[in-house]
Amino acid sequence: MPPTPDAHAVADAFGLAAPTGPLVPVRHVSSETWRLDTLRGRYFVKRLVFGDWRDQLEKAMAVELRARAAGLPTPLPVAPIDPAWGLAADLGDGCGVLRVHAWLDGAPLAPGTDLSHWYGTTLAALHSLQPAGPQRIDSMWPLWYGVYPPGTWDDWLATGLRQERPWAPLLKERLPLITDLAARIEAAYDEVGDYVLTHRDVVPHNVLMATGGGPVLIDWDGAGPDSATLETAAAVFDHARHTTTGDPDPARIASALATYRDHGGDLRPCGFLLARRLGVHLARCAERIRTSLGRETGGSPDPADADARTARQLAALPEFSSLLLDWSRRMG
Incomplete structure (x- = not known):
């Protein structure tokens, strides 16, 4: 783990008042984050270890600024004095x-x-900001749809079997289903055709209930091209499952989709409306496989934890995919 940045260096880089103490770690998921207290206010600091993602991250920042300028509920970004x-x-x-x-x-x-x-009003406003243009996907697209080049899952399986990973036999059993589902996901994305530049991660853990205010949509680093229809269906479904029981609430789905349409959103017909939600499931499984194999360190740095979570997600795949196919029919 890299050392914690110096609070004074951060304040100087962003033109802030003098810090009153060192950076304080806050919730860490896939990126390191801290709280910075200064003489004139408090700030949220995030480290981006970008690798090959610089181009996508820079474009995501532009989407974030455009959304804020349009009045969407976003955190206030602070521009650095001398941007990298x-x-x-x-x-x-x-x-x-x-x-x-x-x-x-x-x-x-x-x-x-x-x-x-x-959800309905925010998604409708998001999808009115800017069409994606000719770039209907980017290099981050597999992180949301779980579709990888031919042979990728076979390679992971072969390596997992050689390393005797506990999830490897289950992956071997599930591979025909994964291949079939990936094809259906890709076909659904091609079918709808309503590509926009959007947040791409409108899920409950990215909604902050601000004190003294309303909901705020946070964490825009993954913003980029997506299908308005498929993002809406996935976001609304996740919200409908964010209940005390974890079961989808049909009333929430109906209300959110009606509000989306009332505010100008266009939910297009699609044979698999929840293709994106299933893609996220496959993508998270793939992330944990890569972590288990030592090919990725973000998100789940503990390989043993990645092994267990991979096995759980592979085990749940038949039931979860059936659930999503059923709700796709009900939502359509």
């Missing part, structure tokens, strides 16, 4: 670049909270 690129500053420590936002006091979205109207 986009809204990122390089401290010269060789540990990636940093982003800063004004701090938002608030709480995660609690299960049971009904934000159907907010």
